[in-house]
Amino acid sequence: MKICVLGGDGYCGRATALYLSSKGHTVSIVDNFLRRQWDFEIGAQTLTPIQPLADRLRVWQELTGKSIEQFIGDVSDYDFLAGVMDAFRPDAVVHFAEQRSAPYSMIDRKHAVFTQVNNVVGTLNLLFALRETNPNCHLVKLGTMGEYGTPNIDIEEGYIRIEHNGRTDLLPFPKQPGSFYHLSKVHDSHNMMFACKIWGLRATDLNQGVVYGTVTDEVTLDEALINRFDYDDVFGTVLNRFCVQAAVGHPLTVYGTGGQTRGFLDIRDTVRCIEIACLNPAAAGECRVFNQFTEQFSVLELAELVQAAGRKMGLRVTIEHLPAPRVEAQAHYYNAKHSKLIDLGLEPHYLSDSLLDSLLNIAMRYQERIDTSLFQPQVQWRNGSNPRSRQANVAAAV
């Protein structure tokens, strides 16, 4: 298939682009390198030293003989985006090209507005570009499990059959997102459902859990292909942070009680889920939703898993509870369905001792690059503006 990966220079996007290329698909990447700019803005960098996109694609071609076309530009620039869709004419377009950090969106008003405008306008542009240039193309859009929040009922995949006062209907699952970023994804989901309905577009909304892992089969071919490993307070994810903290002997920082439970998945499953979605397109007019994760953990459970794995490697690992920076339930029911991708053939990589060993080994290997000042949460949900507001004002000024 011809597949265009928007945001193909980011963490999930780069792994996806290489995986799809290795599977024989014709792949192109669209990116504006804003994710690299945000590293500078917040004064953090990925633990792993990543190469420029052009270098990585050159190495990929040398190693595999497969070329990946790159289109450098911004999806919020409609003329650019429509031009790419018209020129490349993909069978599927995978849309990762959004600001994806909850803390970034909560720094202050500018970052909240930037996140919502950037994400909503990018997705609107994509919907209009497909409508105009390529209405049969399948849109594979990254949403987030965070759209649902933590309701006291089972979370279904996108839609729920509701019986009420003797009548029944299948309706969009109610959304209770927990940050201005998560809200932007909810806005996208509603816009996509509507565009599919009025224009007959095909879309799959992948409500992804928290992704962990850095190594996919493709990146093991060469050091130059290595993926991001973010552990900072703004873009880092919790399992990465715990591994890096364990590597340097810093207590694992659990926010509040750590009872916050979420869906997680290995990045090797992310890339496979994307391919599965592409190979099994939605019908014309359909806006399908898959919950894309493989296991549920509470934050404290993850900390204890890292603690156990670290101790086996001879590390002294302690756990520290910090006041929770977010406004979220710390003890709650959580049972989210996630069978649709399994039904289509996903064979999950579950979080295992060997995977934790691998993550800890990466953290040990790049130990000298660890900046421990990035461990403390600096963005408090209850504040309208946080100290990072003065320090970090680049992308928000776009």
Place this chain on the structure above:
Amino acid sequence: MKICVLGGDGYCGRATALYLSSKGHTVSIVDNFLRRQWDFEIGAQTLTPIQPLADRLRVWQELTGKSIEQFIGDVSDYDFLAGVMDAFRPDAVVHFAEQRSAPYSMIDRKHAVFTQVNNVVGTLNLLFALRETNPNCHLVKLGTMGEYGTPNIDIEEGYIRIEHNGRTDLLPFPKQPGSFYHLSKVHDSHNMMFACKIWGLRATDLNQGVVYGTVTDEVTLDEALINRFDYDDVFGTVLNRFCVQAAVGHPLTVYGTGGQTRGFLDIRDTVRCIEIACLNPAAAGECRVFNQFTEQFSVLELAELVQAAGRKMGLRVTIEHLPAPRVEAQAHYYNAKHSKLIDLGLEPHYLSDSLLDSLLNIAMRYQERIDTSLFQPQVQWRNGSNPRSRQANVAAAV
């Protein structure tokens, strides 16, 4: 109370500001006159000749001795808006200052993006401004019944108790909005719920039905106070269009079968509902939702009511069915709850023969201002771009 009316130069806003002033509240208006600009952009004008805001407020003061302060600026300009909130320090702020036409939002991509960015950023700015300057102020925000769409179950007021797999929760009512404009209101609703939760703000989201009527007690005092009467294909509402069509002997244009059923209310009830909401503020941290309408009608029922009223006045009134420009169900279940405002004291003005006579009389009185070229729908939902796209590109370029 001190009440600030954002969008106080528009149809609902001006009626609300005068009503609240007449009831003894201290009122200010914020407006940027974009609504007047849109008249020029689409080449339409209100049937009734309206005066500049400053002239209307001067007449109001001469007649009643009551002054209304005006702040001229845009709510998407944060510094301006926060300055107003800080200077005026309202007890309640009523937010009408959004692009409120579904067809306008469906003209093309630029109008869709403009509508969503304008509305979402304006409301985000207001939430942050209240957080920073006046967190105890009660936000009274205009939503729309169109957020719910037409589900096959009873529509509740904002939240619905769902029982699912043996568990239960009270969750936001699922939303199925039918235009990029209606979507913008859904985005606002989600953003507001979140801001109330994390910052303890107080908000009432008024999901208003289709408003009809031009005359409130206040505007009868002087011709200079007359309100808008929009009947064009972009900003006009269906009952106004029918009355104007009846007045000039044009068939009443029903889209499709006319089975589309919606909630409606008299503008005299709009202004009273706003006051009721202000006088009974939401609790700190509460995002309350009221469905603000008094009666349900199908479009065909309305046409038949106007036909009957017109015939009694000696007009020859026929009904014509046009292909539906929107993508919407033409026959559907519709039963929306609307008891909360009644419980707080609303005494509805139901649509009556005398009100229809009054509307028809206004249409007859200003007959020479009627532009029959504005009767035909020119924005088709199924198009990505409509002919009006070339003709109307002013506000979208903002």
